[in-house]
Amino acid sequence: MEVVPGGAFEANSPAPPAPPFPKKKERAGAAAPQAIALPRKQVSVERAASRLIQAGFLVGLVAVWYLASTRWGVNRLLLPNPLAVYDNLLDILRSGEFIDDLETTLEELAAAFALSATGGITLGYLISRSPYWIAVFEPLFAAIYSIPIILFLPLFVLFFGLGPASKIALGAAISFFPIVINTIAGFGHVDRLFVMAARSMGASDYHLFRHVLLPAASPVILTGLRMGFTTALLSIIGSETLASLAGLGHRIVHLAEAMEMARMFAYIVFVIAIAVTLNTIVSRLEARGKRD
Numbered sequence: 001m002e003v004v005p006g007g008a009f010e011a012n013s014p015a016p017p018a019p020p021f022p023k024k025k026e027r028a029g030a031a032a033p034q035a036i037a038l039p040r041k042q043v044s045v046e047r048a049a050s051r052l053i054q055a056g057f058l059v060g061l062v063a064v065w066y067l068a069s070t071r072w073g074v075n076r077l078l079l080p081n082p083l084a085v086y087d088n089l090l091d092i093l094r095s096g097e098f099i100d101d102l103e104t105t106l107e108e109l110a111a112a113f114a115l116s117a118t119g120g121i122t123l124g125y126l127i128s129r130s131p132y133w134i135a136v137f138e139p140l141f142a143a144i145y146s147i148p149i150i151l152f153l154p155l156f157v158l159f160f161g162l163g164p165a166s167k168i169a170l171g172a173a174i175s176f177f178p179i180v181i182n183t184i185a186g187f188g189h190v191d192r193l194f195v196m197a198a199r200s201m202g203a204s205d206y207h208l209f210r211h212v213l214l215p216a217a218s219p220v221i222l223t224g225l226r227m228g229f230t231t232a233l234l235s236i237i238g239s240e241t242l243a244s245l246a247g248l249g250h251r252i253v254h255l256a257e258a259m260e261m262a263r264m265f266a267y268i269v270f271v272i273a274i275a276v277t278l279n280t281i282v283s284r285l286e287a288r289g290k291r292d
Contacts, residue, residue, distance in 0.1 A: 080262040088266035098270065104246045105236060108164050112171030112232045117225060120176050124183025134188045138181065145177035150235060157243050167236050167244065174235040175228035182224025186217030222286045229282050233275060248274075 062082055068074045069081045092098055127133045153170060160166035190213055198212045240249025248271050255264035 077259065077261055080265055084262040085265040085269065088263045089269055092263070092266055092270065098248070098251075098267075101246060101248045101251045102274070104164065105240065105248045108167045108171065108236050108247065109233055111164075111168045112236060113175060113229055115168070115172040116175040116179055116228055116232065119172075120179030120224070120228065121183050121221065124180040125187050127180075128184050128187035131188075134184060138184050138188075141177055141181050141184075145181065149174045150238060153239055153242060156239075162243055162245050164246075167239050167247070170239050171232040171236045175232035178227035178231060179221075179224045182220050182227070183217070186220030186224075187213055190216040219290045222289045226282050226286045230279060233278060237271060237275075 065079065065082050069076065069079045127137050150170065153166075156166040156170045156173075160169050194212050194216065195208065198208050203212070237247075237249045240247035241253050242249075244250040248267065252264055252267050252271070255261075255267060
């Protein structure tokens, strides 16, 4: 086939030879490694950059703190020297004086989260079995969740006293709502096609729950559990600072009343470290559960 003026081909002329096509092994061996290596390298660079920015932010925050307490004339009673806070933190860790308060706070957190998780998942599953009950309770729970329940702390103290019971009740009440709302959303919005397919194959209620409903709802439920754990931790520490006889929050308020500001800041740093550690553990468990 020959090209004639105007761009047409002559019918009886031989067709031009096709360009050489690379073999499958050559394409797989040359292009695939580049396509895989570049994203991995990019992800590692972005991760290192984010860690560097986070570390730089913390270093800058401590530098501003140091300058404010030493050069800019901020009262030491309001903002102690970070070096004095560091020395007090080391003394707290060496002496072990925090152990009793830490045990109290963690026991309250464990009890509150266990109550809210058990009640929230059970009630959420029962409500999710009926579209009518979903329409009734899902907006109701969402509206209650928007109310700052810590405002009712005086009522919890009147009913349960200043001891751990009031902190457990408050923490369970606050963390219950994100768990039950996410459980309703997880079980209530499973694709009905999966349910119908399982029923058509003769799946019992147990097998339907174990192999269809639970795997489909687990990512949303795990997110609710993480949110519930975080709210329980914050509410318990916050309530300890307002009305309690023991715990890390009570210790911080006691030091503030005694005007031991450096030691108070050291306990604040210690509580922040505990909270970050617990939330990191829970977030990794959530990510692992979603992968599984």
